Amino acid sequence: MERTPDDELIWQIGENVDRLIAIDVLSYGVIDALYRAARRANGDAPLCLTAARLLRERVSPGTTVVLTTGLILPGHHPYGETDGPIGTAVLARALAIGLSARILVLADPELTALIAALLRTAELQVIDPDALAAEDGRHRAVAAVAALSRENQAAANAAAGWIDGLRVAAVIAVEKPGANALGVYHMVGGTDISAGVSKGQGLFAEAQARGVLTIGIGDRGNELGMGPIVETARDLLPFGRSCGCPCGGGVADTTPADLAVVATVSNWGAYGIATCLAALLERSDLIQSPELEGELFATAKREGGVDGMTGRAALSADGIGMPVNQGVVRLLAEIDRAQSARFPSPFSTPLIRSGRSRGGMAPR
Numbered sequence: 017m018e019r020t021p022d023d024e025l026i027w028q029i030g031e032n033v034d035r036l037i038a039i040d041v042l043s044y045g046v047i048d049a050l051y052r053a054a055r056r057a058n059g060d061a062p063l064c065l066t067a068a069r070l071l072r073e074r075v076s077p078g079t080t081v082v083l084t085t086g087l088i089l090p091g092h093h094p095y096g097e098t099d100g101p102i103g104t105a106v107l108a109r110a111l112a113i114g115l116s117a118r119i120l121v122l123a124d125p126e127l128t129a130l131i132a133a134l135l136r137t138a139e140l141q142v143i144d145p146d147a148l149a150a151e152d153g154r155h156r157a158v159a160a161v162a163a164l165s166r167e168n169q170a171a172a173n174a175a176a177g178w179i180d181g182l183r184v185a186a187v188i189a190v191e192k193p194g195a196n197a198l199g200v201y202h203m204v205g206g207t208d209i210s211a212g213v214s215k216g217q218g219l220f221a222e223a224q225a226r227g228v229l230t231i232g233i234g235d236r237g238n239e240l241g242m243g244p245i246v247e248t249a250r251d252l253l254p255f256g257r258s259c260g261c262p263c264g265g266g267v268a269d270t271t272p273a274d275l276a277v278v279a280t281v282s283n284w285g286a287y288g289i290a291t292c293l294a295a296l297l298e299r300s301d302l303i304q305s306p307e308l309e310g311e312l313f314a315t316a317k318r319e320g321g322v323d324g325m326t327g328r329a330a331l332s333a334d335g336i337g338m339p340v341n342q343g344v345v346r347l348l349a350e351i352d353r354a355q356s357a358r359f360p361s362p363f364s365t366p367l368i369r370s371g372r373s374r375g376g377m378a379p380r
């Protein structure tokens with residue numbers, strides 16, 4: 017991403033957003049290294065800001081953004097997790113309201129009810145996938161949810177049909193299982209979960225073959241779209257190179273993507289991108305309020321979503337409680353507020369210039 021002198025404030029907002037969403041609050045020990053790898057792969061530009069800029073460039077009213085998310089694990093979380101679907105709903109909201117994009121979310125069939133409920137909580141109208149093509153994106157904020165096949169070829173064929181038929185401008189994975197070079201999908205602990213996973217690799221491949229923007233959001237390195245950091249994930253994760261399952265290919269995802277966004281909790285990566293979109297468009301309403309954040313967690317719990325880390329049907333994601341998530345949202349909004357919070361004062365010394373004129377608030 018090119019940096020111009022006018023970009024100083026936006027760039028600093030991007031840096032602050034990345035710092036917040038990638039802070040290793042529970043000291044798992046891998047986020048810093050994965051984040052740094054993703055930065056290197058992105059020419060050292062802030063990740064969420066890059067994602068927001070690319071989306072603003074590619075997505076125009078009436079084009080479609082495909083989001084894919086979710087993992088079901090029979091015997092642990094048969095109706096999905098709180099991490100992934102909530103971030104997907106937040107990002108869908110920002111893209112639909114901020115860029116007038118049509119939204120299509122693809123997931124395992126067991127997750128479609130939960131995702132539709134979250135999209136409605138996120139203020140979107142949920143319509144039939146077949147009705148999406150007739151929407152102009154400007155008239156109302158709409159989203160559709162469709163099941164993605166667990167069979168490789170069927171999933172790829174369906175993806176190609178959606179991409180061609182719906183003017184798809186971007187494909188984004190949020191905490192969606194990824195595959196190694198052998199096409200095997202794993203939990204980060206090495207378990208082969210391929211049989212129960214709707215297949216996202218073909219979706220990314222079909223998008224890339226058509227020059228459609230692809231972004232992966234993950235928090236461990238085994239998620240779809242983490243190809244840009246695969247070598248670091250292989251080195252870093254205990255089962256990165258050797259999964260221990262018969263495939264022997266390791267758990268690190270190899271799926272190529274234009275950008276990998278690494279966050280402490282994948283949801284936070286989606287929140288960060290929404291925040292940077294808010295900053296770029298000067299639309300602070302694209303960031304969900306703490307109240308909406310709470311409603312999203314309550315919706316996920318009501319629809320059967322559980323905390324994937326603890327297995328509890330709790331108001332938490334990856335072991336981090338809802339009040340902390342609301343705190344992250346408050347801080348993101350405060351980071352975005354840097355654009356308007358500058359007061360001319362003899363005691364203030366603004367060190368960062370903003371390229372845009374803000375009447376009387378220009379740094380001096």
Ligand SMILES: [Zn+2]
Pocket residue numbers: 200202206208259260261262263264265266
């Ligand atoms: Zn394996």
